[in-house]
Amino acid sequence: xxxxxxxxxxxxxxxxxxxxxxxxxxxxxxxxxxxxxxxxxxxxxxxxxxxxxxxxxxxxxxxxxxxxxxxxxxxxxxxxxxxxxxxxxxxxxxxxxxxxxxxxxxxxxxxxxxxxxxxxxxxxxxxxxxxxxxxxxxxxxxxxxxxxxxxxxxxxxxxxxxxxxxxxxxxxxxxxxxxxxxxxxxxxxxxxxxxxxxxxxxxxxxxxxxxxxxxx
Numbered sequence: 001x002x003x004x005x006x007x008x009x010x011x012x013x014x015x016x017x018x019x020x021x022x023x024x025x026x027x028x029x030x031x032x033x034x035x036x037x038x039x040x041x042x043x044x045x046x047x048x049x050x051x052x053x054x055x056x057x058x059x060x061x062x063x064x065x066x067x068x069x070x071x072x073x074x075x076x077x078x079x080x081x082x083x084x085x086x087x088x089x090x091x092x093x094x095x096x097x098x099x100x101x102x103x104x105x106x107x108x109x110x111x112x113x114x115x116x117x118x119x120x121x122x123x124x125x126x127x128x129x130x131x132x133x134x135x136x137x138x139x140x141x142x143x144x145x146x147x148x149x150x151x152x153x154x155x156x157x158x159x160x161x162x163x164x165x166x167x168x169x170x171x172x173x174x175x176x177x178x179x180x181x182x183x184x185x186x187x188x189x190x191x192x193x194x195x196x197x198x199x200x201x202x203x204x205x206x207x208x209x210x211x212x213x214x215x216x
Contacts, residue, residue: 001051005210006043007061009036009111015196016083018066018107021099028103029110037114044122044131054128057214060119061206062112062135066104066151066196068143073097075145078154082192084185104143134213136205144195150202152194164194 010018012035017023040060047058067076073093080087087096112135119133142150155161164170174190198206 001053001056003214004047004051004056004058005061006040006047006059007063008040008043009115010063010107012039013107015066016085018103019080019083019100020085021087021096021103023103025103025106028106032107032110033114036111037118040115040118041121044118045125048122048126048128048131054130056130058131059210059213060115060131060133061210062115062133063108064136064138064151064198064202065101065108065140065143067097067100068104068140068146069097069101070140070147071097071101071143071145074156075153076100078156078160079144079195082154082160082189082195084189132213134210136209138202138205142202142205148201150198150205152197152199154192154195160192162192162194164197164199166194167191170194 009032013028013031017031018028044058044060051058067079073096076097077087116133116135119131123129123131138150139148140146141148144151144153152162152164155163161167162170170193171191174187174193178187178190
């Protein structure tokens with residue numbers, strides 16, 4: 001192997017935790033450190049002993065702000081609904097967005113710091129420095145529901161339809177994975193699993209920053 005790409009942590013922390021207005025900073029921070037530092041450090045040690053080619057590049061990519069101050073508040077409520085979170089309409093849009101932006105920034109910065117530390121520790125243990133942490137360069141306008149979004153969102157229709165390019169294939173897979181009638185919520189959530197993940201522009205950005213880092 002000449003190149004091994006790794007990322008991880010956000011699914012363990014849980015997107016529903018990150019965008020839940022009731023989540024505390026202490027809990028979010030501790031969970032992020034647990035999965036993006038403690039667990040990633042263990043994974044990287046295993047990766048380094050598995051892929052031993054001296055010239056191989058082992059790259060850990062950073063995360064991004066899921067929501068920012070540039071996100072459309074209406075779309076933000078759609079995102080919350082996708083994760084089973086309902087905020088009373090009496091809560092001002094500005095207060096809701098401010099809270100969620102703060103939580104998303106907490107995860108973003110804490111995860112980047114934790115992943116970078118895990119990479120540094122793994123390099124020190126290996127004594128080589130083959131592992132590289134590559135942060136993204138997302139800006140507020142690139143967050144979900146931003147004016148230049150690099151993340152998939154949901155359509156503003158009654159069904160909150162997804163917007164990615166593999167909807168039929170994922171729909172069929174979700175039906176197989178959640179076949180029972182009582183699994184309606186996880187099945188519907190599965191249908192919309194692309195929301196918050198990089199779209200074509202976001203994926204291209206990842207490719208660009210990784211390529212740039214490997215040229216250093």
